[in-house]
Amino acid sequence: MQGLTAPEAQARLKAEGFNELPRTERRTIVQLILEVLREPMLLLLLAGGLIYFVLGDLGEALLLLVFASISIVITIVQEARTERVLESLRDLTSPRALVIRGGEHIRIPGREIVRGDLIMLSEGDRVAADATIVRCDDLLLDESLLTGESVPVRKLAHSTLDQPVAPHAGGDHHPFVFSGTLVVRGSGVAEVTSTGVRSEIGKIGQSLHSLSTEAPRLKQQTTRLVAMFAIASAFVIALTVLLYGLYRGGWLEGVLAGIALGMSMLPEEFPVVLTVFLAMGAWRISQARVLTRRASAIESLGAATVLCTDKTGTLTENRMTVARLVLPDGSQYTPDIAARAEHTFDALIETGVLACVPQPFDPMEKALHSLGPGAGTGRRLVQSYGLRPDLLAMSNVWRGGDGECVVAAKGAPETIGMLCGMSAEELAELRARVDALAREGLRVLGVARATCAETDLPETQRGFSLGFCGLTGFADPLRPEVKGAVAECRSAGIRVVMITGDYPATASAIAMRAGLDPERILTGADAEGMADAELAQAARGQAVFARIAPAQKLRIVNALKGAGEIVAMTGDGVNDAPSLKAAHIGVAMGGRGTDVAREASSIVLLDDDFGSIVKAIRLGRRIYDNLRKAMSFILAVHVPIAGLALLPLVTGLPLLFGPVHIAFLEMIIDPVCSLVFEAETEERDVMRRPPRSPDEPLLPRSLLVWSALQGALALALTGGVMVTANAYGMPANELRALTFFSLVLVIVSLIFVNRSFSTSLIEAFTRPNRTLAIIVVFVTTVLSLSLAWPAAADLFRFGPLHSDDLAVTVVAALVSLVLLELSKYPLRHRWPVSVP
Numbered sequence: 001m002q003g004l005t006a007p008e009a010q011a012r013l014k015a016e017g018f019n020e021l022p023r024t025e026r027r028t029i030v031q032l033i034l035e036v037l038r039e040p041m042l043l044l045l046l047a048g049g050l051i052y053f054v055l056g057d058l059g060e061a062l063l064l065l066v067f068a069s070i071s072i073v074i075t076i077v078q079e080a081r082t083e084r085v086l087e088s089l090r091d092l093t094s095p096r097a098l099v100i101r102g103g104e105h106i107r108i109p110g111r112e113i114v115r116g117d118l119i120m121l122s123e124g125d126r127v128a129a130d131a132t133i134v135r136c137d138d139l140l141l142d143e144s145l146l147t148g149e150s151v152p153v154r155k156l157a158h159s160t161l162d163q164p165v166a167p168h169a170g171g172d173h174h175p176f177v178f179s180g181t182l183v184v185r186g187s188g189v190a191e192v193t194s195t196g197v198r199s200e201i202g203k204i205g206q207s208l209h210s211l212s213t214e215a216p217r218l219k220q221q222t223t224r225l226v227a228m229f230a231i232a233s234a235f236v237i238a239l240t241v242l243l244y245g246l247y248r249g250g251w252l253e254g255v256l257a258g259i260a261l262g263m264s265m266l267p268e269e270f271p272v273v274l275t276v277f278l279a280m281g282a283w284r285i286s287q288a289r290v291l292t293r294r295a296s297a298i299e300s301l302g303a304a305t306v307l308c309t310d311k312t313g314t315l316t317e318n319r320m321t322v323a324r325l326v327l328p329d330g331s332q333y334t335p336d337i338a339a340r341a342e343h344t345f346d347a348l349i350e351t352g353v354l355a356c357v358p359q360p361f362d363p364m365e366k367a368l369h370s371l372g373p374g375a376g377t378g379r380r381l382v383q384s385y386g387l388r389p390d391l392l393a394m395s396n397v398w399r400g401g402d403g404e405c406v407v408a409a410k411g412a413p414e415t416i417g418m419l420c421g422m423s424a425e426e427l428a429e430l431r432a433r434v435d436a437l438a439r440e441g442l443r444v445l446g447v448a449r450a451t452c453a454e455t456d457l458p459e460t461q462r463g464f465s466l467g468f469c470g471l472t473g474f475a476d477p478l479r480p481e482v483k484g485a486v487a488e489c490r491s492a493g494i495r496v497v498m499i500t501g502d503y504p505a506t507a508s509a510i511a512m513r514a515g516l517d518p519e520r521i522l523t524g525a526d527a528e529g530m531a532d533a534e535l536a537q538a539a540r541g542q543a544v545f546a547r548i549a550p551a552q553k554l555r556i557v558n559a560l561k562g563a564g565e566i567v568a569m570t571g572d573g574v575n576d577a578p579s580l581k582a583a584h585i586g587v588a589m590g591g592r593g594t595d596v597a598r599e600a601s602s603i604v605l606l607d608d609d610f611g612s613i614v615k616a617i618r619l620g621r622r623i624y625d626n627l628r629k630a631m632s633f634i635l636a637v638h639v640p641i642a643g644l645a646l647l648p649l650v651t652g653l654p655l656l657f658g659p660v661h662i663a664f665l666e667m668i669i670d671p672v673c674s675l676v677f678e679a680e681t682e683e684r685d686v687m688r689r690p691p692r693s694p695d696e697p698l699l700p701r702s703l704l705v706w707s708a709l710q711g712a713l714a715l716a717l718t719g720g721v722m723v724t725a726n727a728y729g730m731p732a733n734e735l736r737a738l739t740f741f742s743l744v745l746v747i748v749s750l751i752f753v754n755r756s757f758s759t760s761l762i763e764a765f766t767r768p769n770r771t772l773a774i775i776v777v778f779v780t781t782v783l784s785l786s787l788a789w790p791a792a793a794d795l796f797r798f799g800p801l802h803s804d805d806l807a808v809t810v811v812a813a814l815v816s817l818v819l820l821e822l823s824k825y826p827l828r829h830r831w832p833v834s835v836p
């Protein structure tokens with residue numbers, strides 16, 4: 001089969017367009033603007049501007065308008081960036097399809113499929129386009145997406161039909177498959193008839209790509225924080241307006257003061273931070289070649305305590321070579337590309353090749369094929385029996401030129417031994433030989449052969465009278481990064497448990513090489529005999545599970561969950577979907593995995609690489625850390641702002657800050673918390689501390705206390721400066737400038753304090769962070785301008801500051817920085833795990 005040539009496909013792609021449905025999720029500019037207009041911050045700014053306008057302060061009114069536009073720009077930039085990030089992630093979710101082009105099997109993105117392409121269908125795939133079946137083998141499809149009927153329907157090849165039928169979904173024995181439906185069994189090749197909007201699903205206009213961008217738990221916690229804030233500030237604001245209106249005269253000024261206070265206490269940063277962190281987090285993780293399908297995974301990644309991994313392709317490279325052939329008499333041969341095998345091994349090789357699917361995709365079968373090419377010539381495949389979880393063997397029945405049929409079988413050695421009807425002694429000898437190979441880390445298959453008549457083929461493989469041909473051992477190199485990644489998991493308090501369908505001795509040999517050092521090996525049979533509690537107990541130790549059927553995988557996951565672990569679980573097959581769904585973090589393989597597994601998972605490894613899971617966990621921890629830093633900074637920073645806005649009202653000091661000042665502060669704080677903290681580098685101990693407890697709130701009490709402490713100190717310092725200067729009789733304008741400068745500088749010191757949980761002053765300054773640098777430059781520029789440029793000073797109503805005044809503000813900031821950095825020492829001992 002040749003399929004389209006590359007130029008043909010190109011031309012058609014150009015003429016007919018991509019195989020995709022138009023995206024509806026994209027928000028229009030109008031929607032975006034409407035959303036921005038609903039921002040409470042913006043409304044407050046506009047309200048403030050209006051009041052200034054009414055009061056006749058044109059300058060202030062204009063300044064607030066400028067701030068309002070900056071706020072809009074910041075929001076739109078952030079939204080656009082988030083949108084762009086999500087867009088690029090969506091492209092990664094686009095399914096890939098295996099096609100034949102120019103006689104070659106290649107994997108291409110599903111959207112590049114064109115009419116006339118030959119697509120290969122296999123178990124677990126979502127069909128990428130509407131197509132007519134050219135050839136198929138025991139093919140069953142779930143078409144419920146189109147028909148609502150969940151019973152799978154059987155398909156036939158087009159050529160076997162006598163009468164042409166119109167393509168429609170539903171019903172058995174049709175030769176058509178439809179985009180979006182699922183192959184539940186068998187395999188086949190189909191020729192694409194329509195793509196994109198022209199396909200059946202396109203006509204319905206239903207899109208399959210889903211990417212959830214919300215983490216339920218984090219969302220809930222943030223909502224709580226916001227509510228807490230909102231209630232507190234609503235109360236304080238009402239009080240302010242009332243006090244001001246009653247005792248200081250002028251309700252308009254009262255409302256202005258209320259607006260200023262409202263801005264200073266507006267908890268809008270929390271939800272913004274959450275959205276930005278999750279979207280950016282998903283993007284950062286995708287840079288490590290891991291796709292996050294559910295945002296909740298980012299949160300759980302950092303809390304994972306157990307990582308259940310399969311073996312082939314995840315720990316190993318899935319690049320198989322035949323490393324050993326063993327005949328029934330025990331004679332061995334190590335294949336060598338240069339030299340032909342001795343003829344005594346020919347029959348074993350030939351049978352092994354015949355027991356593969358004719359166009360193999362499985363690396364083991366490819367390895368066999370490369371050893372004995374052309375074994376199937378002159379024969380025709382009549383029937384094949386697939387691998388089943390309860391019978392780990394597969395057979396092909398071939399008819400030769402002479403009309404006689406040969407059955408070639410291969411599978412798990414113990415299964416093949418059983419199918420060959422071996423006696424107990426023979427089985428024991430077989431096991432000894434397999435063990436010898438498996439201890440070298442080889443994956444071992446048994447091969448057997450029989451002859452039969454085509455007319456009465458048995459129902460199952462047990463019906464053949466097979467004769468044993470020998471064993472094949474496949475070598476599959478360990479991925480180079482696995483050892484380091486496993487060690488990293490260990491130091492991070494994450495246990496790695498291997499769960500494989502392979503032979504126990506092979507599993508254990510590979511586990512040793514990967515550095516898992518298992519205390520014991522449990523097999524599926526062992527697990528079968530255990531109660532759930534016992535299983536959980538066993539799984540909590542350093543265990544390797546071998547010869548595990550997919551259903552048992554689910555049991556193990558549930559047992560671990562029951563024991564209070566946070567489980568990450570890898571899988572690739574159709575049967576893995578339930579356990580991937582059940583695990584806290586289902587990890588599917590992007591390359592090797594089936595679409596079903598991918599849809600059930602919450603993260604997808606784009607390179608099938610074990611190391612990436614660990615990278616993702618590392619990033620998950622960092623993102624969570626940074627989220628905590630940002631949230632506790634937001635809490636801390638609002639204490640002095642709100643406090644200073646409130647202080648004059650209760651003490652009778654002159655009123656210093658209006659909406660202009662607060663708006664300016666918020667212009668700094670907003671980008672700081674969403675950009676500076678988001679980009680913060682990881683803590684040095686991210687992978688050396690145990691996982692965080694899953695019940696721990698986003699801001700545990702220790703962190704709340706820490707924020708309150710920072711806020712209180714900042715307020716004490718700035719308030720102290722203000723009260724003292726006032727006592728010395730400083731005029732209101734100069735007092736305003738002095739207090740504002742101290743406040744801004746103290747806030748900057750809070751940024752530095754919160755950058756890192758660790759206790760190093762040097763690090764607070766030397767950690768690289770570009771956004772922070774930009775912000776520091778910006779703040780300095782604006783502050784200098786407000787001093788040196790009379791017009792700006794006028795807007796802020798600043799009086800002149802002298803160098804000794806400036807020194808005071810700098811000292812206040814330094815004091816706050818040093819005191820807080822120092823107080824991290826004792827606090828660290830009080831709260832060893834949860835920061836600081």
Ligand SMILES: Nc1ncnc2c1ncn2[C@@H]1O[C@H](COP(=O)(O)OP(=O)(O)OP(=O)(O)O)[C@@H](O)[C@H]1O
Nearest residue numbers: 310311312362392394410411412499500501502503
């Ligand atoms: N193509 C094949 N032909 C014959 N037997 C096979 C084939 N593939 C797998 N087997 C047998 O089935 C067993 C289980 O295979 P399966 O692929 O289900 O394991 P798995 O759980 O995916 O293993 P791993 O964790 O190594 O990926 C293998 O150990 C092997 O004995």
Ligand SMILES: [Cu+]
Nearest residue numbers: 263264265266
């Ligand atoms: Cu704020």
